[in-house]
Amino acid sequence: MDKVTQIKSATLSDDLTQRLTAEIVKGVLPLGSKISEPELAKRYGVSRGPLREALVKLETLGLITRTANVGARVIDLNIDDLLDTYTLREAMEGMAARLASELISEQEVTELYKLLDEHQAHLDSNHDEHYANQYGNEDFHLRIIHASQNKKLIRVLTQDLYATIRMYRRYTADSRPDPRQALREHKAILDAIANREGDLAELLMRRHISRAANLLKKAMLQNSISQGNTGQ
Amino acid sequence: MDKVTQIKSATLSDDLTQRLTAEIVKGVLPLGSKISEPELAKRYGVSRGPLREALVKLETLGLITRTANVGARVIDLNIDDLLDTYTLREAMEGMAARLASELISEQEVTELYKLLDEHQAHLDSNHDEHYANQYGNEDFHLRIIHASQNKKLIRVLTQDLYATIRMYRRYTADSRPDPRQALREHKAILDAIANREGDLAELLMRRHISRAANLLKKAMLQNSISQGNTGQ
DNA sequence: CCTTCCAATATTGTCGACAATATATGGATA
DNA sequence: TATCCATATATTGTCGACAATATTGGAAGG
Numbered sequence: 001m002d003k004v005t006q007i008k009s010a011t012l013s014d015d016l017t018q019r020l021t022a023e024i025v026k027g028v029l030p031l032g033s034k035i036s037e038p039e040l041a042k043r044y045g046v047s048r049g050p051l052r053e054a055l056v057k058l059e060t061l062g063l064i065t066r067t068a069n070v071g072a073r074v075i076d077l078n079i080d081d082l083l084d085t086y087t088l089r090e091a092m093e094g095m096a097a098r099l100a101s102e103l104i105s106e107q108e109v110t111e112l113y114k115l116l117d118e119h120q121a122h123l124d125s126n127h128d129e130h131y132a133n134q135y136g137n138e139d140f141h142l143r144i145i146h147a148s149q150n151k152k153l154i155r156v157l158t159q160d161l162y163a164t165i166r167m168y169r170r171y172t173a174d175s176r177p178d179p180r181q182a183l184r185e186h187k188a189i190l191d192a193i194a195n196r197e198g199d200l201a202e203l204l205m206r207r208h209i210s211r212a213a214n215l216l217k218k219a220m221l222q223n224s225i226s227q228g229n230t231g232q
Numbered sequence: 233m234d235k236v237t238q239i240k241s242a243t244l245s246d247d248l249t250q251r252l253t254a255e256i257v258k259g260v261l262p263l264g265s266k267i268s269e270p271e272l273a274k275r276y277g278v279s280r281g282p283l284r285e286a287l288v289k290l291e292t293l294g295l296i297t298r299t300a301n302v303g304a305r306v307i308d309l310n311i312d313d314l315l316d317t318y319t320l321r322e323a324m325e326g327m328a329a330r331l332a333s334e335l336i337s338e339q340e341v342t343e344l345y346k347l348l349d350e351h352q353a354h355l356d357s358n359h360d361e362h363y364a365n366q367y368g369n370e371d372f373h374l375r376i377i378h379a380s381q382n383k384k385l386i387r388v389l390t391q392d393l394y395a396t397i398r399m400y401r402r403y404t405a406d407s408r409p410d411p412r413q414a415l416r417e418h419k420a421i422l423d424a425i426a427n428r429e430g431d432l433a434e435l436l437m438r439r440h441i442s443r444a445a446n447l448l449k450k451a452m453l454q455n456s457i458s459q460g461n462t463g464q
Numbered sequence: 465c466c467t468t469c470c471a472a473t474a475t476t477g478t479c480g481a482c483a484a485t486a487t488a489t490g491g492a493t494a
Numbered sequence: 495t496a497t498c499c500a501t502a503t504a505t506t507g508t509c510g511a512c513a514a515t516a517t518t519g520g521a522a523g524g
Contacts, residue, residue, distance in 0.1 A: 052507090
C-alpha cells in the first residue's frame with residue numbers, strides 16, 4: 001500500500017475506524033467479504049491490537065458482523081435491512097424535525113432557506129445535478145438533526161445510521177430520487193419548521209424519508225445487488 | 233476478588249462487557265468515577281487487551297466516556313441527558329408500537345393481555361409492588377419492541393438505550409410512577425394495537441413514555457443526585 | 465504565598481509472541 | 495467415488511512488555 005497520507009488522529013484505533021468506515025462505504029472492502037485481521041494489519045502497518053478495537057466499533061456501527069473465533073465480514077446489503085434502517089430513520093428524523101420546530105433560531109431558519117435557494121440555483125444551472133443533490137440533501141438533513149439539540153438523537157443518527165445510509169445510497173446510485181422533487185419536499189419541511197408547526201414538520205419529514213426508502217427499494221429490486229461477494 | 237462465578241461466554245471481551253455493564257448499572261462502579269485499566273484488569277484476572285475491547289463497546293453503549301491518552305470514566309447522570317434519552321425512546325418506541333399494530337399476531341396479543349392480567353393480579357394481591365411493576369413494565373415494553381420485527385429498532389432500543397434507562401430508573405428508585413396508572417396506560421396501548429390502530433398506539437406509547445420521563449425528572453430534581461463522584 | 469517549570473511516576477497506547485479455536489488438507493474406508 | 499476422520503495449517507483470542515503521553519510532586523523563582 002502506497003497511501004502514506006497519514007490522517008492525524010489521537011489514536012491509531014480511531015484512525016482505523018475512520019479509514020475502514022470510508023473503505024467499506026466506498027466499496028474498497030467489498031460487501032460480504034471476509035475481513036482478515038493479519039492482512040488488514042499488514043496493509044495499514046499497525047498491529048492487531050488497535051485494529052481489533054476498531055473492528056469492535058465498526059460492529060456497533062453495523063458495518064461489519066463478527067463471530068467469535070471465526071472472524072468479521074463486511075455486511076451484505078439487502079432490502080429488509082434497508083427498510084428497517086429507513087423506518088428507524090423515519091422515526092428519529094421525524095422527531096428531530098418536531099424538536100427543531102420548537103428550538104431552531106430565526107437565524108438558522110434564514111440560513112436554511114438560503115441553503116435551499118443555493119440548491120435551487122444549482123439545479124437551474126443544471127450542472128452536476130447528482131452531486132449537488134446528494135451533497136445538498138445530506139447537508140439539509142444534518143442541519144435539521146443538529147437543530148433538534150438532542151445529543152443522543154444526533155449521535156445515533158449521524159454516527160450510527162448515516163454510515164449505513166450512505167452505503168445504500170452508493171450501491172443504488174444509478175436510480176436516484178428526482179432532485180427537484182426532493183427540493184420541493186425540503187422546502188415544505190422547512191416551511192413547517194419555520195412556522196413552528198411541529199406536528200406537520202414531523203409528518204412531512206417522515207413522508208420524505210419514506211418516499212426515499214421506496215425509491216431505493218425499487219432500485220435494489222431492479223439492480224439486484226447480489227454481486228459483491230468477491231471477497232474469498 | 234473471590235467471585236469465581238465464571239460466566240461462560242465465547243470471548244473474554246464479551247464477558248467483560250456484560251459484567252461491566254451490570255456493575256455500572258448496579259452502581260458498583262460509581263457514577264463519574266475514573267476507570268483504571270490496570271486495576272480492572274487485575275480485578276477480573278484478565279489482560280488489558282480484551283478489557284480495552286470491552287471499554288470500546290461500553291463507550292458506544294453510552295455507559296462510559298473515553299478520552300484519548302487520558303482514560304475512561306463512568307457517565308454521570310443529569311437531567312438533560314435523561315430528557316434526551318427519553319425523547320429518543322419516545323420516538324423509537326412510538327414507532328415500535330405503530331409497527332406492532334400492523335405486524336403482531338393474534339396469539340401474541342392474547343399473551344400480552346394475559347401478561348397484563350398477571351400484573352393486575354400482582355397489584356391486587358399487593359405484595360412486592362415495586363418489583364412487580366418494574367419487572368412487568370420492562371417486560372411489556374420489550375414485547376412491543378420485538379413485535380415491531382424491526383431488527384435495527386430492536387437492537388438500538390434493547391442494547392443501547394435500555395442500559396441507560398435502567399440506570400436512570402435505579403438512581404431514582406425512591407419515587408416511581410404509580411404502578412396502577414402505568415398498568416392502565418399499558419392496557420390502553422395494547423387495546424390500540426389489538427385494534428390495529430397504529431396512529432393511536434404510537435400516540436399513547438409516546439404519552440406513556442413522556443409521562444415517565446416527567447416523573448423521573450421530578451425525582452432527580454428532588455433527590456439532586458449530585459453524589460456519586462466518589463471515585464477519585 | 466503563589467506561580468512556573470521540570471523531573472518522577474503512573475496510565476494509556478501499541479506491539480510481537482503464544483494459546484485456543486476453526487478451517488483446510490489428505491488419506492483410509494465403505 | 496463419496497464420506498469420514500485425523501492431521502496440518504491458518505486465523506482469532508489473549509497475554510506480557512515496551513513506548514508515548516498525561517499526571518503528580520516538588521524545587522526554584524517571583
